[in-house]
Every structure is written in C-alpha cells, then in structure tokens.
Amino acid sequence: MRLSRYFLPVLKENPAEAQIVSHRYMLRAGMIKQQAAGIYSWLPLGLRVLNRIQDIVNQEQIRAGHIPLLMPTLQPADLWRESGRYDDYGQEMLRITDRQKREMLYGPTNEEMITDIFRAHVTSYKDLPLTLYHIQWKFRDEMRPRFGVMRGREFLMKDGYNFDIDKDAALHAYNRHMVSYLRTYERMGLTAIPMRAASGPIGGDNTHEFLVLAQTGESEVFYDDRVTALKLGARDVDYDDRAAVAKVCEEFTTLYARTDETHDEAAFNAIPEAHRKVGRGIEVGQIFYFGTKYSESMGATVVAPDGSKVPVEMGSHGIGVSRLLGAIIEASHDDKGIIWPEGVTPFPVGIVNLKQGDSAADAACMGLYKALTAAGLEPLYDDRDERAGAKFATMDLIGLPWRITVGPRGLEKGVVELTSRRTGESEEMSPEAAVARVAQIYAGHR
RNA sequence: CGGGGCGUAGCGCAGUCUGGUAGCGCGACGGUUUUGGGUACCGUAGGUCGCGAGUUCGAAUCCCGCCGCCCCGACCA
Numbered sequence: 001m002r003l004s005r006y007f008l009p010v011l012k013e014n015p016a017e018a019q020i021v022s023h024r025y026m027l028r029a030g031m032i033k034q035q036a037a038g039i040y041s042w043l044p045l046g047l048r049v050l051n052r053i054q055d056i057v058n059q060e061q062i063r064a065g066h067i068p069l070l071m072p073t074l075q076p077a078d079l080w081r082e083s084g085r086y087d088d089y090g091q092e093m094l095r096i097t098d099r100q101k102r103e104m105l106y107g108p109t110n111e112e113m114i115t116d117i118f119r120a121h122v123t124s125y126k127d128l129p130l131t132l133y134h135i136q137w138k139f140r141d142e143m144r145p146r147f148g149v150m151r152g153r154e155f156l157m158k159d160g161y162n163f164d165i166d167k168d169a170a171l172h173a174y175n176r177h178m179v180s181y182l183r184t185y186e187r188m189g190l191t192a193i194p195m196r197a198a199s200g201p202i203g204g205d206n207t208h209e210f211l212v213l214a215q216t217g218e219s220e221v222f223y224d225d226r227v228t229a230l231k232l233g234a235r236d237v238d239y240d241d242r243a244a245v246a247k248v249c250e251e252f253t254t255l256y257a258r259t260d261e262t263h264d265e266a267a268f269n270a271i272p273e274a275h276r277k278v279g280r281g282i283e284v285g286q287i288f289y290f291g292t293k294y295s296e297s298m299g300a301t302v303v304a305p306d307g308s309k310v311p312v313e314m315g316s317h318g319i320g321v322s323r324l325l326g327a328i329i330e331a332s333h334d335d336k337g338i339i340w341p342e343g344v345t346p347f348p349v350g351i352v353n354l355k356q357g358d359s360a361a362d363a364a365c366m367g368l369y370k371a372l373t374a375a376g377l378e379p380l381y382d383d384r385d386e387r388a389g390a391k392f393a394t395m396d397l398i399g400l401p402w403r404i405t406v407g408p409r410g411l412e413k414g415v416v417e418l419t420s421r422r423t424g425e426s427e428e429m430s431p432e433a434a435v436a437r438v439a440q441i442y443a444g445h446r
Numbered sequence: 447c448g449g450g451g452c453g454u455a456g457c458g459c460a461g462u463c464u465g466g467u468a469g470c471g472c473g474a475c476g477g478u479u480u481u482g483g484g485u486a487c488c489g490u491a492g493g494u495c496g497c498g499a500g501u502u503c504g505a506a507u508c509c510c511g512c513c514g515c516c517c518c519g520a521c522c523a
Contacts, residue, residue: 013458286523354482389483
C-alpha cells in the first residue's frame with residue numbers, strides 16, 4: 001500500500017478523551033473512531049490488525065478441531081426465556097422490539113442459540129464430540145464503557161461451545177481450549193496467564209480466565225512470577241491425546257495464579273517471597289465447563305450407546321478479539337507509539353523514502369515495494385512529499401515492526417537501512433538483502 | 447446508578463465569573479524556503495459557540511429544560 005493513496009488519519013496531539021495508552025495510540029494512529037460511548041468504527045489500519053487477530057484465532061481453533069459457523073447478532077427473546085436468562089441477565093442486555101412487537105435482543109453471548117442449533121440437528125452420541133465457534137459482534141450495555149476498545153459496549157468476540165457425551169470428554173474439550181488459547185496468545189506476542197476465576201452468571205465449576213499483565217488492567221491478580229516464563233513454543237500438541245493435552249494444562253496451571261475473585265491468601269503466602277507478585281491484568285479470554293446447565297433447560301439431548309437419552313455436556317469459551325488490540329498495545333509500546341508484534345502487525349514492513357522525487361530514491365523504493373509484495377509481504381510505502389522526520393514519526397506511531405529507509409546517501413553506496421521498531425537498531429544492506437531478511441523474519445509468523 | 451467535570455474550526459484549548467458582532471496553537475489548502483528524526487516564513491479557507499426555550503436593545507457568556515461525552519466509584523463471561 002502506498003501511503004499517499006491510503007486512508008490513515010493520524011493525529012499529532014492526544015485526543016482529550018483518551019486516558020490510557022492503548023486508547024490514545026489507537027486514536028492517534030487512525031485505527032478507530034468513536035461513534036458513541038463504547039461504540040467504534042474501525043478505520044483501515046485498525047481493521048487490518050483486527051483481521052490479523054481473527055486470522056490467528058481462526059487458524060488455532062481449526063487446528064484444535066473446532067468448527068466455524070456464524071450466528072446472528074440479533075436473537076429472539078423466547079430462546080432466552082427457555083434458559084431463564086432473559087430475566088436474569090439484567091440491564092446489560094440490549095433489548096429491542098421489532099415492528100411486529102416481537103421481543104428481540106442484541107446478543108451478549110450465544111449459549112442459547114448454539115444449543116438451539118445443536119438440538120435441532122444432533123441426536124446421537126455418534127455425532128460427538130462437537131465444538132462449534134464463531135467470531136461475531138456482541139453488545140453489552142455496560143454502565144460505564146471506557147478505555148476505548150478494551151471495554152466497549154459493542155465488541156468482537158470469538159465464542160466457542162463444546163458438546164460432549166460425558167464429563168470426561170467435556171473436560172478434555174476444556175483442556176483443549178486452554179492449550180489452543182495459549183498458542184493463540186503466544187502467536188500474538190502476548191504472555192497470557194490462565195488464572196482460576198469465579199464463574200459468574202454463566203455458572204459451572206471449572207473456569208479459567210486468561211490475563212495479560214498490564215498496569216492498566218481492570219483485574220487485580222496474584223501470581224507466582226515463574227508462570228510468566230512458561231512457554232508453549234513450537235511444540236506440537238496432539239489435540240486428540242487427552243493425556244498430552246491435560247499435561248500441558250497442568251504445566252500451566254500448577255503455579256499459583258488467581259484473580260482477586262478466587263484469591264487464597266494462605267496459598268499465596270506459601271509462594272517463595274521472591275516469586276510472589278501482585279499486579280493487574282487485562283482479561284483477554286475465558287473458558288468454562290458448565291455441564292448440562294443449558295442442555296437440560298433447553299432439551300438438548302443425545303441418545304447414548306445404551307439407548308438412553310442424556311443431556312449433552314457443554315462448555316463455552318471466549319476470546320475478546322477487539323479487546324486484544326488494546327491489550328497488545330498496552331503490552332507493547334513506547335513513548336513514540338505502538339510496537340506491533342510480527343504476528344498481528346497491519347503491514348509487515350514500512351518503506352520510508354527520505355527524498356521523494358529523487359529519481360534514484362523513488363526507483364529504489366518502488367523496486368523494494370514490488371519485491372516485498374511479490375514475496376507476500378505487503379509493505380506500507382510512505383511516498384508522501386513529507387520531510388524525513390514526519391515520515392519517521394508516522395512510522396513509529398503506527399508501530400510497524402520493521403522499516404526500510406531509502407535515501408540518496410545510502411543509495412550511493414548501494415545500501416538501504418533496515419530498522420527494528422522494537423530495538424531501534426539499524427543495519428545497512430543491499431535492497432535485495434533487506435527483502436530476504438524481512439522474508440526470513442516473517443517465515444515463522446505465517 | 448452515586449459523585450465530579452466537560453461540550454467554542456478537523457484536533458488541542460482560551461474567551462463564560464463581570465453580556466456588546468468569536469480568538470490562539472496544531473492540522474488542512476496555496477506559495478516561498480528547507481530536505482537523513484514532526485523546517486521557517488507569507489497567505490487562504492474553515493465555526494448553527496451541543497440542542498431547545500427564556501431574560502435582555504443585545505447571549506458563547508445569565509436563567510430553565512434536554513442531549514452527548516469524559517473521569518472516580520459501584521456494576522461487569
């Protein structure tokens with residue numbers, strides 16, 4: 001993409017309403033525009049990151065054997081009367097009446113609807129296990145939306161639902177989600193710690209929240225800091241191997257890590273003092289096992305091998321997709337702007353032409369542009385007629401992890417400069433070598 | 447929902463107390479200049495002062511009502 005033809009409305013000054021760094025940078029980098037309290041338009045740059053995050057979520061869900069579908073944002077109230085949640089959910093649920101006076105709601109979650117789909121089409125244990133998920137907009141009418149996309153009223157969420165014949169199978173689904181989530185967050189450059197959480201209105205005994213440590217997090221967290229060193233890495237976990245999956249979960253949940261809701265002072269104090277940490281975290285996901293809560297109330301049963309009809313065992317699992325933009329920025333920025341991890345960056349690399357209009361510089365930039373594009377690494381080429389300082393400032397603000405700087409001085413020596421946004425370190429090399437290096441950097445992220 | 451604050455040009459703000467035809471910086475646009483980290487200068491455009499109803503010769507400013515947004519708290523898969 002050539003910046004002169006793109007739509008990137010960056011702001012030089014901080015918008016007054018944005019208090020935390022991720023919100024400020026998303027507004028300044030032209031990623032979002034607020035339309036109402038807690039409701040945002042996604043401008044082109046923001047949409048690119050949102051799409052990258054969705055790509056990773058989709059890939060990891062499919063890798064774990066989960067099946068995508070898409071349910072609507074609007075739901076009929078009757079479905080929620082069956083589970084009893086129409087009355088329980090409270091003012092947070094946006095209720096709508098259509099022209100025929102039918103009661104509807106903008107879905108805050110989809111347990112009822114997925115259960116309805118399941119009961120209409122699945123009748124036998126032979127169809128299990130089954131895990132369906134979607135990525136869809138949700139609406140929760142928060143009393144006080146804040147922090148930009150971190151706590152919006154409208155937000156994009158991946159929610160998945162597992163259906164299993166018995167509790168053991170359902171707990172395997174729970175574990176499978178935990179591992180797939182760990183992999184998902186790591187690909188986004190995040191350290192998200194699974195913490196035992198309270199179940200809330202969804203119910204269920206087994207639930208973990210995934211927390212990204214950040215000063216601006218809304219949850220107080222208590223943990224043994226050795227959990228932050230745990231990495232799933234490149235290991236290839238067989239998602240059908242119950243023991244192997246459970247082993248990974250054990251590895252990540254044995255050390256103490258809890259939110260204030262489930263905090264146990266005595267257990268916390270047993271941690272060696274050097275590792276005992278209190279901090280704050282951003283919740284970026286949660287997994288639940290809740291058994292037959294919905295299947296019983298809504299009649300979702302299957303015929304078991306012995307011929308009896310049993311309510312299906314379920315769980316639900318969510319990732320806050322739009323919130324992740326904020327969480328990633330909170331975890332990865334400096335005083336100049338965002339620093340995107342390679343996995344989610346809107347463009348893999350930026351090209352800065354230091355002297356627009358100089359025939360050698362223009363030609364070298366277009367050469368790089370074509371070579372990178374051909375290699376599947378779409379660059380953002382700053383071809384505006386701006387001074388070098390303005391171009392650098394824009395690149396730093398929008399946070400592309402790699403930048404190739406092209407100017408007449410370097411070209412006289414046959415080199416361009418490849419710079420890491422994270423470290424600020426630059427290296428001179430030929431344009432061909434720069435393309436090869438960028439390709440190599442991204443080889444592990446695609 | 448309790449408490450606090452704010453709505454004036456695209457963005458950041460002054461002007462409101464003490465009523466008299468609306469200003470600054472940044473940005474945009476045009477020009478000159480400059481050119482390896484947000485150049486300097488000159489010029490131009492851009493505003494129903496959140497909305498409505500009052501008081502007044504006259505309202506951004508005073509009064510009343512409403513709307514929107516932000517912050518703290520409570521709430522919150």
